[in-house]
Amino acid sequence: MLVSDFDYHLPDGLIAKQPLADRAAARMLRFERTTGHLLDTTFRQFPDLLRPSDLLVVNNTRVLPARLFGHRSGSRAQRVSPANPAAAQFLHGKVEVLLTRQLSTRPIVWEALVHPGRKLGVGERVYFGGEANEHSHDLAAEIIARGTFGERHLRFEPVADFFATLERIGHVPLPPYIDRPDTPLDREQYQTIYAQPLGSVAAPTAGLHFTPEILDRIHARGIEIAEVTLHVGLGTFQPVRVELVEEHEIHREWYSISPDAGEKIQRARDARRRVVAVGTTTVRTLEFAARHSPDGRITAQSGEADIFIYPGFDFRVVGALLTNFHLPKSTLIMLVSAFAGREPTLAAYKHAVDERYRFYSYGDCMFVE
Numbered sequence: 001m002l003v004s005d006f007d008y009h010l011p012d013g014l015i016a017k018q019p020l021a022d023r024a025a026a027r028m029l030r031f032e033r034t035t036g037h038l039l040d041t042t043f044r045q046f047p048d049l050l051r052p053s054d055l056l057v058v059n060n061t062r063v064l065p066a067r068l069f070g071h072r073s074g075s076r077a078q079r080v081s082p083a084n085p086a087a088a089q090f091l092h093g094k095v096e097v098l099l100t101r102q103l104s105t106r107p108i109v110w111e112a113l114v115h116p117g118r119k120l121g122v123g124e125r126v127y128f129g130g131e132a133n134e135h136s137h138d139l140a141a142e143i144i145a146r147g148t149f150g151e152r153h154l155r156f157e158p159v160a161d162f163f164a165t166l167e168r169i170g171h172v173p174l175p176p177y178i179d180r181p182d183t184p185l186d187r188e189q190y191q192t193i194y195a196q197p198l199g200s201v202a203a204p205t206a207g208l209h210f211t212p213e214i215l216d217r218i219h220a221r222g223i224e225i226a227e228v229t230l231h232v233g234l235g236t237f238q239p240v241r242v243e244l245v246e247e248h249e250i251h252r253e254w255y256s257i258s259p260d261a262g263e264k265i266q267r268a269r270d271a272r273r274r275v276v277a278v279g280t281t282t283v284r285t286l287e288f289a290a291r292h293s294p295d296g297r298i299t300a301q302s303g304e305a306d307i308f309i310y311p312g313f314d315f316r317v318v319g320a321l322l323t324n325f326h327l328p329k330s331t332l333i334m335l336v337s338a339f340a341g342r343e344p345t346l347a348a349y350k351h352a353v354d355e356r357y358r359f360y361s362y363g364d365c366m367f368v369e
Contacts, residue, residue, distance in 0.1 A: 001245040001311065006337060007328045008349050016362035017178050019189040024211045027357055027364040031348050033340045038351050043209045043365060046322070047217040050276065054320075055268035056218065057261075057286060058278040059204040060227040062195035064163075065170030065187070066099040068139070070132040073125035093119070095126050097141075098173055099166075100151065100201050101233040101253070108156040109144070111234070117150050126154070129169040138169050149241070151234070163198060173201050175361050177327075190361070199231035199254065205324045205361045206279035226264040230255040230285045230305065240329060245310050250331065252304035255285045259300040262289075265317070266298045274319040280326075280335050284309065286317040310334040311342055321368045325352055325359045340368050 020026055028046060030039040050056065072093050093116070101111040114120045122143050129138025138159075145153040159165050172182035172190050182190075192207035193215075218225065234251040242248050257265070265286065268275055277283045288305040289298045296316070308331065321339055326332035337345040348366065357364040 003240050003243055003245055003248075003329050005245075005342065006330070006333050006346075008346055008353070010328065010353060010359060014353065014356060014359050014363075015177055016358040016360055016364075017180060019185075019208070019362045022211075023209050024214050026209050028209075029348060029352055029357065029364070029366040031340060031344075031366055031368045033344070033368060036344045036347065038348055040355060044214070046209075046367065047214060047221060047223075049367060049369075050218065050221065050223050051274060052222055053271075053273045054223050054276050055264060055273055056223055056225045056276045056278065057265065057282050058192070058194060058207055058210075058225065058227055059230050059282045059285065060192070060194050060196045061200040061204060061229050061231050061281075062198045063172070063191055063200045063203050063232075064099065064198055065166055066173045066201040067171040067182075068097045068099070068128045068166075068169065069171070070095050070097070070126050070128035070137070070139075072120070073127070073134065095120065097126065097128075097154070098201060099154075101231075101251070102199070103153060108158070108162055110141075110154050110156070111147065112152055112154050113150070113234075114143075114152050120152065122146060129165070138165050149234075149238070175202065177360060178362070194227065196227075197229050197231075197256075199229075200233070202232040202236060203361060204230075204232060204279040204281045206282075206322045206365055208362070209365055210278075224264060224268070226261040228255065228257050228261050228282060228285045230281045232281055236281060236332070238331075240331060245334065248308065248331065250306055250308040252306040253281075253284075254302070255288065255305045256302035257285070257289055257298065257300055262298050262300045269298070269317065275317050276320040276322065277318045278322045280321075280323055280332050283318050283321060283335060283339070287313075287315060290316045309338050311338045313338040315339065322365060323368065324361065324363055324365050325349065325357065327360070336366075336368065 024044045026043045028043045096115040098113040099110045103109040124143045127137035130136040141154040141156040144155045172186040231254045233253045288307040
């Protein structure tokens with residue numbers, strides 16, 4: 001199966017660069033898998049499309065301000081002639097780091113994407129906050145290893161509260177296609193209203209459409225909700241660099257299912273009730289959990305999920321999916337294609353393009369039944 005089989009044309013003008021002031025005003029494409037029927041509607045109608053017996057499952061991860069701007073170490077400056085300021089600037093150049101996955105808490109070690117990647121080698125030190133140098137900084141880290149796809153492992157110096165410092169000096173990790181600086185508004189808007197445990201470097205974007213009013217209407221209909229956690233990392237948004245889908249290797253992402261959530265999910269499965277997943281990260285959590293358990297039952301568990309879902313996949317848990325519109329040739333559009341069929345999915349995307357839906361993280365959504 002070729003990665004190019006999941007390509008489609010998207011005019012740049014349809015990429016949503018700003019969130020809607022009213023989250024629930026997003027457009028929603030209702031997509032019936034069995035017939036291929038498409039219906040244009042809005043997310044505000046979503047509660048009415050759910051069945052009273054449904055179990056709605058959401059990903060409650062909270063986005064980290066995971067983008068850091070700083071400067072490289074000057075530890076090798078003594079090797080540079082003072083008469084060569086260009087070289088000195090090279091050694092003290094600006095650095096951008098995107099934290100993607102915590103590898104260790106003692107010491108604090110993170111996997112990260114770095115820029116400029118080619119110039120940041122093992123042993124280099126980087127500084128963030130303050131004046132971002134070895135004498136004045138809020139965070140300091142040493143690059144201790146390189147990853148398979150150019151990512152780095154950063155070991156941070158101990159601080160009183162790492163996450164509090166990150167909240168203070170970090171930036172919202174908006175996707176690269178939102179080509180603008182982050183703003184204080186993004187700290188609120190690029191977060192689901194039910195976000196709790198901190199750990200993601202990208203929002204589970206299907207959940208961005210929910211408002212307190214929408215949740216109240218869902219509860220009023222007696223529809224049960226379960227919360228799981230998957231901290232979004234490289235596994236979700238890393239580009240596919242191979243030609244054959246089957247050769248792609250997906251990164252691991254930390255997930256957790258509480259005893260309460262596990263009981264709700266398995267009870268729904270036992271009763272053959274429909275499980276409605278909010279977002280592709282929720283799908284991956286549920287389907288991985290069903291395969292991770294020795295007897296196939298979903299119980300309380302946590303670990304690292306590395307499941308890659310593409311056409312031919314046998315879904316054991318999910319019966320309906322709420323999802324945003326994803327990048328061409330991405331693992332996310334492959335997951336949707338696995339659930340709804342490749343050709344019907346691409347037809348739905350063409351309809352969305354023709355009808356000028358808003359695409360990607362801050363864009364509109366699709367309910368696949």
